[in-house]
Amino acid sequence: MTTLDTRTTTDADPTNAEVAAADTGSVFHSWSAQGSVKPLPLAGGSGSVVWDHDGKRYLDFSSQLVFTNLGHQHPKVVAAIIEQAQTLTTVAPAHANATRARAAELITARAPEGLNKVFFTNGGADANENAIRMARLTTGRDKIISRYRSYHGNTGAAVVATGDWRRIPNEFARSHVHVFGPYLYRTEFWADSPEQESSRALHHLERVIQAEGPSTVAAILLETIPGTAGIMVPPAGYLRGVREIADRYGIVLILDEVMAGFGRTGHWFALDAFDVRPDLITFAKGVNSGYVPIGGVIISDAIAHAFDERVFPGGLTYSGHPLAAASIVAALTAMEDEGVVVNAATIGAEHLAPGLTALADQHDVIGEVRGTGVFWALELVSDRATKAPLDAAAMGRLKSDLLGLGLLPFTADNRLHVVPPAIITPAEVEQGLQIIDQALTNLAR
Ligand code: PLP
Numbered sequence: 001m002t003t004l005d006t007r008t009t010t011d012a013d014p015t016n017a018e019v020a021a022a023d024t025g026s027v028f029h030s031w032s033a034q035g036s037v038k039p040l041p042l043a044g045g046s047g048s049v050v051w052d053h054d055g056k057r058y059l060d061f062s063s064q065l066v067f068t069n070l071g072h073q074h075p076k077v078v079a080a081i082i083e084q085a086q087t088l089t090t091v092a093p094a095h096a097n098a099t100r101a102r103a104a105e106l107i108t109a110r111a112p113e114g115l116n117k118v119f120f121t122n123g124g125a126d127a128n129e130n131a132i133r134m135a136r137l138t139t140g141r142d143k144i145i146s147r148y149r150s151y152h153g154n155t156g157a158a159v160v161a162t163g164d165w166r167r168i169p170n171e172f173a174r175s176h177v178h179v180f181g182p183y184l185y186r187t188e189f190w191a192d193s194p195e196q197e198s199s200r201a202l203h204h205l206e207r208v209i210q211a212e213g214p215s216t217v218a219a220i221l222l223e224t225i226p227g228t229a230g231i232m233v234p235p236a237g238y239l240r241g242v243r244e245i246a247d248r249y250g251i252v253l254i255l256d257e258v259m260a261g262f263g264r265t266g267h268w269f270a271l272d273a274f275d276v277r278p279d280l281i282t283f284a285k286g287v288n289s290g291y292v293p294i295g296g297v298i299i300s301d302a303i304a305h306a307f308d309e310r311v312f313p314g315g316l317t318y319s320g321h322p323l324a325a326a327s328i329v330a331a332l333t334a335m336e337d338e339g340v341v342v343n344a345a346t347i348g349a350e351h352l353a354p355g356l357t358a359l360a361d362q363h364d365v366i367g368e369v370r371g372t373g374v375f376w377a378l379e380l381v382s383d384r385a386t387k388a389p390l391d392a393a394a395m396g397r398l399k400s401d402l403l404g405l406g407l408l409p410f411t412a413d414n415r416l417h418v419v420p421p422a423i424i425t426p427a428e429v430e431q432g433l434q435i436i437d438q439a440l441t442n443l444a445r
Contacts, residue, residue: 016041016053030154031166040403045072048424050408058403061420061432062410063374066227067285069263070331070340071421077291080330084322093120093319100320103328107287107298110268110332112277117304119312120296120320124258124284125153127295128221130314131280132157134297135219135252137313138306142175143212145205145251146221149183149229152256161221164229179208181222183232185368185379186387194235202241206248214249219280224270227259228412231377233370239276252303253278258295262286263335263422266345266373273372279303286422288331294324335422344422348373351429352418359433363440365390376418378436389414398443407435 004014004022014022019041029037043053048071051057063069070077084099091097104118121127132144146152148163159166160173180188182201189200209217220242226232239255246253255278260270264286267273271281280303284295318324335341348371356376360366367381380390380398390398395411402409410417420432 013043014053019043019053040408047071047073048421048428056406058406058408059420059428059432059435060408061418062408063419063421064290065285066259066264066375066410066417066419067290069286069344069374069422070289070334071423074289074291074331074334076334077289077327077330080326081291081323084326088322090318091322093315093317097320097322097325099322099329100325103320103325103332106329106332107283107296111281111298112269112271114277115281115298115300117299117301118296119299119314120294120316120325121284122293122316122318123153123295124256124282125155125158125295126316127258127282127284127297128152128158128161128254128256129155131254131282131297132161132219132221133314134280134299134303134312135254137310138303139218139250139252141216141218143177143217144175144219144221145177145179145208145212145217147181147223147226147229148178149181149232150223150226150256151228152221152223153258175216177208177212177217179205181226181232182235182238183230184235185370195237198235198238198241201238202245205242206245209245209249209251214251217249217251219252219254220246221254221256223256223258223260224274225260225265225372225375227375230379230412230415231371231375231417233372234274236274239271239274243276243278252280254280254282256282258282258284259286260375262332263341263344264373264375264419266341266348268341288324288327289421291327291331292321292324294321294328338423340422343424344373347420347422347424347426347429348376351426352376355429355433356418359437359440362437363444365440365443371418374418374420374422374424378416378418380414380416394443398439401439401442402435405435405438407432407439 041053042050044051048060050060107118108116146161150163152158152161157173159170160176163178182197184197191197257269261283279300281298356369360369365380366378368379382388382390399411410419
Protein backbone atom coordinates (compact mmCIF):
# COMPACT_ATOMS: atom_id res chain seq x y z
CA MET A 1 0.00 0.00 0.00
CA THR A 2 1.23 3.53 -0.79
CA THR A 3 0.93 5.98 2.06
CA LEU A 4 1.74 9.67 2.15
CA ASP A 5 3.85 8.96 5.23
CA THR A 6 6.25 6.67 3.39
CA ARG A 7 6.60 8.59 0.15
CA THR A 8 10.12 9.44 -0.84
CA THR A 9 9.64 13.16 -1.49
CA THR A 10 9.10 13.94 2.19
CA ASP A 11 10.58 17.41 1.97
CA ALA A 12 8.26 18.58 -0.80
CA ASP A 13 4.51 18.80 -1.34
CA PRO A 14 3.06 15.48 -2.54
CA THR A 15 2.65 14.92 -6.25
CA ASN A 16 -0.61 14.04 -8.00
CA ALA A 17 0.57 10.46 -8.37
CA GLU A 18 1.36 10.14 -4.67
CA VAL A 19 -1.98 11.59 -3.56
CA ALA A 20 -3.93 9.48 -6.06
CA ALA A 21 -2.17 6.30 -4.93
CA ALA A 22 -2.76 7.08 -1.25
CA ASP A 23 -6.40 7.89 -1.96
CA THR A 24 -7.23 4.76 -3.88
CA GLY A 25 -5.35 2.70 -1.30
CA SER A 26 -7.52 3.84 1.58
CA VAL A 27 -10.60 5.80 0.50
CA PHE A 28 -13.77 3.95 -0.54
CA HIS A 29 -15.47 6.09 -3.19
CA SER A 30 -19.16 6.95 -3.75
CA TRP A 31 -21.19 5.44 -6.62
CA SER A 32 -18.16 3.66 -8.08
CA ALA A 33 -16.64 0.29 -8.77
CA GLN A 34 -13.58 0.74 -6.57
CA GLY A 35 -11.22 -0.93 -9.03
CA SER A 36 -11.81 1.71 -11.70
CA VAL A 37 -11.84 4.99 -9.77
CA LYS A 38 -9.29 7.53 -10.97
CA PRO A 39 -9.86 10.57 -8.75
CA LEU A 40 -8.35 13.88 -9.85
CA PRO A 41 -6.23 15.11 -6.93
CA LEU A 42 -6.93 18.72 -5.97
CA ALA A 43 -4.57 20.67 -3.76
CA GLY A 44 -6.14 24.11 -3.56
CA GLY A 45 -8.56 26.62 -4.97
CA SER A 46 -9.52 30.26 -5.09
CA GLY A 47 -12.74 31.70 -6.50
CA SER A 48 -13.64 29.83 -9.69
CA VAL A 49 -10.24 28.15 -10.07
CA VAL A 50 -8.75 24.98 -8.52
CA TRP A 51 -5.30 23.43 -8.92
CA ASP A 52 -3.74 20.03 -8.53
CA HIS A 53 -0.51 18.96 -6.80
CA ASP A 54 1.50 19.26 -10.02
CA GLY A 55 0.51 22.89 -10.50
CA LYS A 56 -2.10 22.43 -13.24
CA ARG A 57 -5.00 24.88 -12.90
CA TYR A 58 -8.62 24.24 -13.80
CA LEU A 59 -11.54 26.58 -14.26
CA ASP A 60 -14.16 24.95 -12.02
CA PHE A 61 -17.29 24.68 -14.20
CA SER A 62 -18.69 22.02 -11.86
CA SER A 63 -18.76 24.00 -8.61
CA GLN A 64 -17.55 20.58 -7.34
CA LEU A 65 -20.92 18.82 -6.89
CA VAL A 66 -22.77 22.06 -7.73
CA PHE A 67 -22.26 23.59 -4.31
CA THR A 68 -19.45 26.20 -4.29
CA ASN A 69 -21.82 29.03 -5.20
CA LEU A 70 -19.42 31.49 -3.55
CA GLY A 71 -16.40 29.84 -5.16
CA HIS A 72 -13.45 28.43 -3.29
CA GLN A 73 -11.91 29.91 -0.13
CA HIS A 74 -14.11 32.95 0.27
CA PRO A 75 -12.03 34.81 2.90
CA LYS A 76 -15.00 35.98 4.99
CA VAL A 77 -16.49 32.49 5.21
CA VAL A 78 -13.12 30.95 6.07
CA ALA A 79 -12.56 33.65 8.73
CA ALA A 80 -16.03 33.04 10.24
CA ILE A 81 -15.31 29.31 10.55
CA ILE A 82 -11.97 30.04 12.27
CA GLU A 83 -13.56 32.57 14.61
CA GLN A 84 -16.35 30.18 15.58
CA ALA A 85 -13.79 27.40 16.12
CA GLN A 86 -11.94 29.67 18.54
CA THR A 87 -15.16 30.56 20.41
CA LEU A 88 -17.22 27.35 20.60
CA THR A 89 -16.32 24.65 18.10
CA THR A 90 -19.23 22.39 18.89
CA VAL A 91 -22.41 22.30 20.92
CA ALA A 92 -25.26 19.80 21.24
CA PRO A 93 -28.48 20.55 19.36
CA ALA A 94 -30.57 20.87 22.53
CA HIS A 95 -28.74 24.07 23.57
CA ALA A 96 -29.60 27.49 22.25
CA ASN A 97 -26.74 28.90 20.22
CA ALA A 98 -26.59 32.43 18.86
CA THR A 99 -24.81 31.52 15.62
CA ARG A 100 -27.29 28.74 14.85
CA ALA A 101 -30.27 31.03 15.55
CA ARG A 102 -28.79 33.74 13.30
CA ALA A 103 -28.25 31.22 10.50
CA ALA A 104 -31.90 30.13 10.76
CA GLU A 105 -33.08 33.76 10.72
CA LEU A 106 -31.05 34.56 7.60
CA ILE A 107 -32.45 31.49 5.84
CA THR A 108 -36.12 32.08 6.72
CA ALA A 109 -35.77 35.77 5.80
CA ARG A 110 -35.19 34.63 2.21
CA ALA A 111 -37.93 31.98 2.15
CA PRO A 112 -41.54 32.67 1.13
CA GLU A 113 -43.99 34.09 3.69
CA GLY A 114 -45.21 31.61 6.25
CA LEU A 115 -42.10 29.40 6.42
CA ASN A 116 -40.43 30.54 9.61
CA LYS A 117 -38.55 27.65 11.17
CA VAL A 118 -35.51 25.58 10.19
CA PHE A 119 -34.64 22.02 11.19
CA PHE A 120 -30.93 21.60 10.55
CA THR A 121 -29.51 18.34 9.18
CA ASN A 122 -26.05 17.20 8.04
CA GLY A 123 -26.76 17.52 4.31
CA GLY A 124 -29.40 17.25 1.61
CA ALA A 125 -30.43 13.59 1.87
CA ASP A 126 -31.33 13.78 5.54
CA ALA A 127 -33.11 17.07 4.87
CA ASN A 128 -35.41 15.19 2.49
CA GLU A 129 -35.61 12.29 4.94
CA ASN A 130 -36.91 14.61 7.64
CA ALA A 131 -39.23 16.52 5.33
CA ILE A 132 -40.78 13.19 4.34
CA ARG A 133 -41.10 12.29 8.03
CA MET A 134 -42.84 15.61 8.77
CA ALA A 135 -45.26 15.10 5.89
CA ARG A 136 -46.09 11.56 6.98
CA LEU A 137 -46.59 12.51 10.62
CA THR A 138 -48.75 15.55 9.93
CA THR A 139 -50.99 13.91 7.31
CA GLY A 140 -51.12 10.42 8.84
CA ARG A 141 -50.49 9.14 5.30
CA ASP A 142 -47.66 7.11 3.86
CA LYS A 143 -47.06 7.57 0.14
CA ILE A 144 -44.54 9.96 -1.33
CA ILE A 145 -44.81 10.93 -4.99
CA SER A 146 -41.67 12.09 -6.76
CA ARG A 147 -40.29 12.21 -10.31
CA TYR A 148 -38.47 9.47 -12.15
CA ARG A 149 -35.94 12.01 -13.34
CA SER A 150 -34.76 13.20 -9.93
CA TYR A 151 -32.12 12.83 -7.24
CA HIS A 152 -33.00 13.39 -3.59
CA GLY A 153 -30.05 11.83 -1.74
CA ASN A 154 -28.49 8.59 -0.59
CA THR A 155 -30.37 7.69 2.61
CA GLY A 156 -33.37 5.35 3.26
CA ALA A 157 -36.41 7.24 1.99
CA ALA A 158 -34.48 9.90 0.02
CA VAL A 159 -32.81 7.38 -2.26
CA VAL A 160 -36.10 5.61 -2.94
CA ALA A 161 -37.78 8.95 -3.63
CA THR A 162 -34.93 9.43 -6.14
CA GLY A 163 -36.06 8.44 -9.58
CA ASP A 164 -32.77 7.76 -11.34
CA TRP A 165 -30.82 4.47 -11.42
CA ARG A 166 -29.44 4.99 -7.92
CA ARG A 167 -32.87 4.09 -6.47
CA ILE A 168 -33.00 0.63 -7.99
CA PRO A 169 -30.32 -1.20 -5.91
CA ASN A 170 -31.60 0.58 -2.76
CA GLU A 171 -35.36 0.03 -2.75
CA PHE A 172 -35.81 -0.86 0.91
CA ALA A 173 -38.09 2.02 1.98
CA ARG A 174 -41.82 1.67 1.51
CA SER A 175 -44.60 3.66 -0.14
CA HIS A 176 -42.80 5.56 -2.88
CA VAL A 177 -44.51 6.26 -6.19
CA HIS A 178 -42.92 7.93 -9.21
CA VAL A 179 -44.32 10.06 -12.00
CA PHE A 180 -42.97 11.64 -15.14
CA GLY A 181 -42.51 15.39 -15.00
CA PRO A 182 -42.35 17.97 -17.76
CA TYR A 183 -39.34 17.51 -20.08
CA LEU A 184 -40.38 18.69 -23.49
CA TYR A 185 -37.16 17.69 -25.27
CA ARG A 186 -37.84 14.03 -24.45
CA THR A 187 -41.56 14.34 -23.82
CA GLU A 188 -43.38 11.36 -22.30
CA PHE A 189 -46.66 13.03 -23.26
CA TRP A 190 -46.35 13.46 -27.05
CA ALA A 191 -46.46 17.20 -26.43
CA ASP A 192 -45.21 19.79 -28.87
CA SER A 193 -45.36 22.93 -26.75
CA PRO A 194 -44.43 23.84 -23.18
CA GLU A 195 -48.10 24.51 -22.42
CA GLN A 196 -49.12 21.04 -23.61
CA GLU A 197 -46.24 19.42 -21.73
CA SER A 198 -47.24 21.23 -18.55
CA SER A 199 -50.96 20.48 -18.70
CA ARG A 200 -50.41 16.82 -19.65
CA ALA A 201 -47.79 16.31 -16.93
CA LEU A 202 -50.24 17.80 -14.43
CA HIS A 203 -53.03 15.55 -15.69
CA HIS A 204 -50.72 12.52 -15.35
CA LEU A 205 -49.75 13.53 -11.79
CA GLU A 206 -53.38 13.94 -10.75
CA ARG A 207 -54.41 10.62 -12.33
CA VAL A 208 -51.60 8.82 -10.48
CA ILE A 209 -52.75 10.39 -7.20
CA GLN A 210 -56.33 9.32 -7.90
CA ALA A 211 -55.26 5.80 -8.81
CA GLU A 212 -53.05 5.50 -5.71
CA GLY A 213 -55.87 6.78 -3.49
CA PRO A 214 -55.53 10.46 -2.53
CA SER A 215 -56.07 9.67 1.15
CA THR A 216 -52.86 7.58 1.11
CA VAL A 217 -50.60 10.29 -0.32
CA ALA A 218 -48.59 12.29 2.25
CA ALA A 219 -46.39 14.40 -0.01
CA ILE A 220 -45.36 15.38 -3.47
CA LEU A 221 -41.56 15.81 -3.41
CA LEU A 222 -40.04 17.64 -6.39
CA GLU A 223 -36.78 19.36 -7.14
CA THR A 224 -37.93 22.86 -8.13
CA ILE A 225 -35.60 22.47 -11.11
CA PRO A 226 -34.34 18.88 -11.39
CA GLY A 227 -30.55 19.16 -11.20
CA THR A 228 -28.44 16.05 -11.72
CA ALA A 229 -31.34 14.62 -13.74
CA GLY A 230 -30.85 17.28 -16.41
CA ILE A 231 -31.69 20.86 -15.34
CA MET A 232 -35.21 20.80 -16.75
CA VAL A 233 -36.65 24.24 -15.98
CA PRO A 234 -40.37 23.59 -15.50
CA PRO A 235 -42.76 25.26 -17.93
CA ALA A 236 -44.76 28.24 -16.69
CA GLY A 237 -47.72 27.09 -14.65
CA TYR A 238 -46.48 23.58 -13.83
CA LEU A 239 -45.44 24.17 -10.23
CA ARG A 240 -48.53 26.31 -9.55
CA GLY A 241 -50.59 23.45 -10.96
CA VAL A 242 -48.81 20.98 -8.66
CA ARG A 243 -49.61 23.26 -5.71
CA GLU A 244 -53.31 23.27 -6.70
CA ILE A 245 -53.38 19.48 -6.98
CA ALA A 246 -51.65 19.12 -3.60
CA ASP A 247 -54.22 21.47 -2.03
CA ARG A 248 -57.12 19.64 -3.66
CA TYR A 249 -56.15 16.38 -1.94
CA GLY A 250 -54.60 17.67 1.31
CA ILE A 251 -51.10 16.65 0.23
CA VAL A 252 -47.92 18.31 1.54
CA LEU A 253 -45.75 19.92 -1.16
CA ILE A 254 -42.00 19.55 -0.53
CA LEU A 255 -39.67 21.44 -2.87
CA ASP A 256 -36.10 20.15 -2.88
CA GLU A 257 -33.82 23.18 -3.32
CA VAL A 258 -30.66 21.33 -2.31
CA MET A 259 -28.97 21.98 -5.67
CA ALA A 260 -31.14 24.77 -7.12
CA GLY A 261 -31.30 26.98 -4.01
CA PHE A 262 -29.21 29.86 -2.73
CA GLY A 263 -28.31 31.73 -5.87
CA ARG A 264 -27.76 28.96 -8.39
CA THR A 265 -30.72 29.99 -10.58
CA GLY A 266 -30.18 33.74 -10.19
CA HIS A 267 -32.72 33.87 -7.34
CA TRP A 268 -32.29 33.13 -3.65
CA PHE A 269 -34.56 30.13 -4.18
CA ALA A 270 -35.37 28.60 -7.56
CA LEU A 271 -39.05 28.66 -6.54
CA ASP A 272 -38.95 32.49 -6.52
CA ALA A 273 -39.34 32.41 -10.31
CA PHE A 274 -42.49 30.28 -10.23
CA ASP A 275 -44.96 31.94 -7.86
CA VAL A 276 -45.35 28.82 -5.74
CA ARG A 277 -45.30 28.38 -1.97
CA PRO A 278 -44.42 24.89 -0.77
CA ASP A 279 -45.08 23.56 2.73
CA LEU A 280 -41.50 22.42 3.19
CA ILE A 281 -38.25 23.43 1.46
CA THR A 282 -35.13 21.30 1.73
CA PHE A 283 -31.69 22.87 1.26
CA ALA A 284 -27.94 22.21 1.65
CA LYS A 285 -25.04 22.90 -0.78
CA GLY A 286 -25.29 26.61 -1.74
CA VAL A 287 -26.46 27.74 1.72
CA ASN A 288 -22.79 27.84 2.79
CA SER A 289 -21.12 26.73 -0.46
CA GLY A 290 -20.42 23.39 1.20
CA TYR A 291 -17.57 24.73 3.34
CA VAL A 292 -18.85 22.68 6.31
CA PRO A 293 -21.48 19.93 5.85
CA ILE A 294 -25.02 21.11 6.64
CA GLY A 295 -28.54 21.04 5.23
CA GLY A 296 -32.02 21.49 6.53
CA VAL A 297 -35.76 21.78 6.17
CA ILE A 298 -37.54 25.14 6.13
CA ILE A 299 -40.91 24.49 7.72
CA SER A 300 -44.31 26.15 7.20
CA ASP A 301 -46.01 27.57 10.26
CA ALA A 302 -48.79 24.97 10.01
CA ILE A 303 -46.37 22.03 10.02
CA ALA A 304 -44.15 23.60 12.69
CA HIS A 305 -47.19 24.17 14.94
CA ALA A 306 -48.28 20.55 14.48
CA PHE A 307 -45.31 19.75 16.71
CA ASP A 308 -46.02 22.39 19.37
CA GLU A 309 -47.59 19.81 21.69
CA ARG A 310 -46.59 16.62 19.95
CA VAL A 311 -42.99 15.41 20.06
CA PHE A 312 -41.10 15.54 16.76
CA PRO A 313 -39.51 12.09 16.64
CA GLY A 314 -36.29 13.01 14.86
CA GLY A 315 -32.86 14.46 15.58
CA LEU A 316 -29.16 14.42 14.73
CA THR A 317 -26.11 14.82 16.98
CA TYR A 318 -24.71 17.58 14.78
CA SER A 319 -27.99 19.36 13.93
CA GLY A 320 -27.09 23.03 13.55
CA HIS A 321 -23.37 22.50 14.20
CA PRO A 322 -21.85 25.90 15.06
CA LEU A 323 -19.00 25.70 12.52
CA ALA A 324 -21.54 25.07 9.78
CA ALA A 325 -23.93 27.70 11.17
CA ALA A 326 -21.12 30.28 11.25
CA SER A 327 -20.32 29.49 7.63
CA ILE A 328 -24.00 29.99 6.70
CA VAL A 329 -24.13 33.40 8.40
CA ALA A 330 -20.94 34.50 6.65
CA ALA A 331 -21.89 33.00 3.29
CA LEU A 332 -25.37 34.52 3.12
CA THR A 333 -24.04 37.87 4.30
CA ALA A 334 -21.28 37.83 1.69
CA MET A 335 -23.73 36.79 -1.04
CA GLU A 336 -25.97 39.73 -0.11
CA ASP A 337 -23.16 42.29 0.24
CA GLU A 338 -21.38 41.24 -2.94
CA GLY A 339 -24.47 40.90 -5.16
CA VAL A 340 -23.73 37.24 -5.88
CA VAL A 341 -27.32 36.26 -6.67
CA VAL A 342 -27.68 39.19 -9.06
CA ASN A 343 -24.36 38.19 -10.63
CA ALA A 344 -25.69 34.66 -11.25
CA ALA A 345 -28.78 36.09 -12.95
CA THR A 346 -26.73 38.49 -15.11
CA ILE A 347 -24.17 35.85 -16.05
CA GLY A 348 -27.03 33.55 -17.06
CA ALA A 349 -28.96 36.09 -19.11
CA GLU A 350 -26.09 38.02 -20.69
CA HIS A 351 -23.27 35.50 -21.02
CA LEU A 352 -24.23 31.83 -20.63
CA ALA A 353 -27.55 31.96 -22.50
CA PRO A 354 -26.12 33.65 -25.62
CA GLY A 355 -22.74 31.89 -25.35
CA LEU A 356 -24.18 28.39 -25.08
CA THR A 357 -26.74 29.11 -27.82
CA ALA A 358 -23.88 30.21 -30.07
CA LEU A 359 -22.09 26.92 -29.31
CA ALA A 360 -25.24 25.01 -30.30
CA ASP A 361 -25.23 26.89 -33.61
CA GLN A 362 -21.67 25.65 -34.21
CA HIS A 363 -21.90 22.07 -32.94
CA ASP A 364 -24.53 19.58 -34.10
CA VAL A 365 -23.74 17.41 -31.09
CA ILE A 366 -25.67 19.87 -28.92
CA GLY A 367 -29.30 18.79 -29.09
CA GLU A 368 -30.64 21.29 -26.59
CA VAL A 369 -29.42 24.13 -24.37
CA ARG A 370 -31.50 24.81 -21.27
CA GLY A 371 -31.11 26.50 -17.93
CA THR A 372 -31.07 29.73 -15.98
CA GLY A 373 -28.58 31.64 -13.84
CA VAL A 374 -25.47 29.50 -13.42
CA PHE A 375 -27.46 26.28 -13.86
CA TRP A 376 -27.31 25.03 -17.47
CA ALA A 377 -27.30 21.72 -19.33
CA LEU A 378 -26.14 20.88 -22.83
CA GLU A 379 -27.96 17.78 -24.01
CA LEU A 380 -25.48 15.99 -26.28
CA VAL A 381 -26.76 13.76 -29.06
CA SER A 382 -25.24 11.68 -31.82
CA ASP A 383 -28.13 12.66 -34.12
CA ARG A 384 -30.20 15.81 -33.74
CA ALA A 385 -33.18 14.33 -35.59
CA THR A 386 -33.51 11.16 -33.50
CA LYS A 387 -32.09 12.80 -30.33
CA ALA A 388 -30.05 9.64 -29.73
CA PRO A 389 -27.97 10.35 -26.61
CA LEU A 390 -24.22 10.68 -27.09
CA ASP A 391 -22.71 7.39 -25.89
CA ALA A 392 -20.63 6.89 -22.75
CA ALA A 393 -17.35 6.45 -24.65
CA ALA A 394 -17.75 9.81 -26.40
CA MET A 395 -18.77 11.46 -23.12
CA GLY A 396 -15.62 10.02 -21.53
CA ARG A 397 -13.46 11.45 -24.35
CA LEU A 398 -15.13 14.85 -23.98
CA LYS A 399 -14.59 14.86 -20.23
CA SER A 400 -10.90 14.03 -20.42
CA ASP A 401 -10.37 16.54 -23.21
CA LEU A 402 -12.03 19.29 -21.13
CA LEU A 403 -9.77 18.40 -18.20
CA GLY A 404 -6.73 18.45 -20.45
CA LEU A 405 -7.73 21.91 -21.68
CA GLY A 406 -8.03 23.15 -18.08
CA LEU A 407 -11.77 22.99 -17.36
CA LEU A 408 -13.28 20.91 -14.57
CA PRO A 409 -16.61 19.70 -16.01
CA PHE A 410 -19.79 18.23 -14.52
CA THR A 411 -21.13 15.47 -16.75
CA ALA A 412 -24.19 13.29 -16.20
CA ASP A 413 -25.37 10.63 -18.66
CA ASN A 414 -25.21 12.31 -22.09
CA ARG A 415 -25.13 15.83 -20.72
CA LEU A 416 -22.53 18.46 -19.96
CA HIS A 417 -23.84 20.61 -17.14
CA VAL A 418 -22.47 24.14 -17.13
CA VAL A 419 -22.63 24.99 -13.45
CA PRO A 420 -19.84 27.38 -12.44
CA PRO A 421 -19.80 29.27 -9.14
CA ALA A 422 -22.29 32.15 -8.87
CA ILE A 423 -19.34 34.56 -8.47
CA ILE A 424 -17.95 33.74 -11.92
CA THR A 425 -16.85 36.72 -14.03
CA PRO A 426 -17.73 37.38 -17.69
CA ALA A 427 -14.05 36.84 -18.61
CA GLU A 428 -14.01 33.43 -16.92
CA VAL A 429 -17.26 32.47 -18.67
CA GLU A 430 -15.69 33.47 -21.98
CA GLN A 431 -12.60 31.36 -21.21
CA GLY A 432 -14.77 28.37 -20.26
CA LEU A 433 -16.92 28.66 -23.38
CA GLN A 434 -13.79 28.74 -25.55
CA ILE A 435 -12.55 25.55 -23.92
CA ILE A 436 -15.92 23.82 -24.43
CA ASP A 437 -15.93 25.02 -28.06
CA GLN A 438 -12.44 23.54 -28.57
CA ALA A 439 -13.37 20.23 -26.91
CA LEU A 440 -16.55 19.87 -28.99
CA THR A 441 -14.51 20.60 -32.14
CA ASN A 442 -12.02 17.89 -31.12
CA LEU A 443 -14.89 15.49 -30.42
CA ALA A 444 -16.30 15.94 -33.93
CA ARG A 445 -12.93 15.03 -35.53
N1 PLP B 1 -31.33 16.73 -3.39
C1 PLP B 1 -30.75 17.19 -4.49
C2 PLP B 1 -31.57 17.93 -5.50
C3 PLP B 1 -29.39 16.98 -4.73
O1 PLP B 1 -28.82 17.43 -5.86
C4 PLP B 1 -28.64 16.27 -3.76
C5 PLP B 1 -27.19 16.02 -3.98
O2 PLP B 1 -26.66 16.17 -5.03
C6 PLP B 1 -29.29 15.82 -2.61
C7 PLP B 1 -30.63 16.07 -2.44
C8 PLP B 1 -28.52 15.07 -1.56
O3 PLP B 1 -27.70 15.92 -0.85
P1 PLP B 1 -26.48 15.33 0.02
O4 PLP B 1 -25.55 14.68 -0.93
O5 PLP B 1 -25.94 16.54 0.72
O6 PLP B 1 -27.07 14.36 0.99
